[in-house]
Amino acid sequence: MSPIFYLLAVVTLAGALATVLLKHLVHCALAVTVAFAGLALLFLQLDAQFVGFAQILVYIGAVAILVVFAILLTRGSDLPKHGVFSSTWALGLAIAAAVFAVLGWAVIASTHGIPQQDNVPSATAHDIGIALVGRYVLPLEILALLLTAATIGAVIVAMHEKGKQQ
Amino acid sequence: MTTPLAGYLLVAALVFAIGLGGALTRRNAIIVLIGIELMLNAANLNLIAFWRYGPHPEALTGMMFAIFSIAVAAAEAAVGLGLVIAIYRQTNTTELDKIDRMKG
Numbered sequence: 001m002s003p004i005f006y007l008l009a010v011v012t013l014a015g016a017l018a019t020v021l022l023k024h025l026v027h028c029a030l031a032v033t034v035a036f037a038g039l040a041l042l043f044l045q046l047d048a049q050f051v052g053f054a055q056i057l058v059y060i061g062a063v064a065i066l067v068v069f070a071i072l073l074t075r076g077s078d079l080p081k082h083g084v085f086s087s088t089w090a091l092g093l094a095i096a097a098a099v100f101a102v103l104g105w106a107v108i109a110s111t112h113g114i115p116q117q118d119n120v121p122s123a124t125a126h127d128i129g130i131a132l133v134g135r136y137v138l139p140l141e142i143l144a145l146l147l148t149a150a151t152i153g154a155v156i157v158a159m160h161e162k163g164k165q166q
Numbered sequence: 167m168t169t170p171l172a173g174y175l176l177v178a179a180l181v182f183a184i185g186l187g188g189a190l191t192r193r194n195a196i197i198v199l200i201g202i203e204l205m206l207n208a209a210n211l212n213l214i215a216f217w218r219y220g221p222h223p224e225a226l227t228g229m230m231f232a233i234f235s236i237a238v239a240a241a242e243a244a245v246g247l248g249l250v251i252a253i254y255r256q257t258n259t260t261e262l263d264k265i266d267r268m269k270g
Binding site: 001005008012013016017019020025028029032034035036039042043046047048049051054055058059063066067068069071073074080081082084085086087088089091092093094095096097099100103104107108111114115116117121122123128131132136139143146147150151153154156157158160 | 169170171172173174175176177178180181182183184185186187188189190191192193194197198199200201203204207210211214215216217218219220221223224226229230232233234236237238239240241242243244245246248249250251252254255260261262263
């Protein structure tokens with residue numbers, strides 16, 4: 001395990017923890033951007049250049065901006081009066097800890113069955129493009145349809161209803 | 167002692183648990199959505215790690231799964247935040263325990 005992996009893991013986990021724990025929503029949005037960047041760098045560390053840069057474009061470029069816009073539009077920068085955690089936070093924490101315990105146990109207990117390929121696989125943008133318009137062309141088209149429908153749906157849902165104003 | 171794959175899987179499990187904890191404990195709907203995004207990202211990290219260290223990486227299966235998953239997550243974020251804005255316009259709040267109109 002390289003030291004770079006540990007560094008990126010610490011940055012990612014710190015960003016994720018700060019997202020969940022910070023009070024101000026704008027700080028949460030900044031922290032989740034750090035976590036997304038750490039995950040993108042982990043993808044690059046795993047020799048998945050295309051997915052790493054797609055992660056930077058989609059998450060840091062689009063999703064983080066969407067989150068900031070949603071915070072601004074909902075006046076989320078005001079601090080809530082009753083604290084940021086819900087009344088059943090202990091139950092939620094217990095469920096999350098139980099899920100992590102099961103996942104971590106499964107990973108640690110299955111050391112001999114884990115595959116370990118050491119030679120670096122090559123996945124250039126050329127290979128991915130050929131695969132996308134070859135074997136995966138039907139999922140790609142369905143995804144295009146889904147994205148169009150989701151974008152139109154999001155606009156319609158969030159659209160101002162003029163009749164109900166005033 | 168641990169293999170590289172196990173390290174990545176443990177990091178993904180931790181990010182997933184943090185996202186789940188955030189989605190279950192926070193009041194604000196936007197942070198709940200961010201927690202769901204973190205969980206999706208942890209799943210992507212698993213897919214890429216298995217693609218990198220598993221057999222037959224030249225088939226690109228794990229990578230394709232991750233690419234499609236990123237695109238679907240982007241669509242989900244757009245619709246989710248649109249719903250939060252619509253609910254805010256109706257109820258003037260994004261705190262989830264105040265949005266209990268469907269309570270019997």
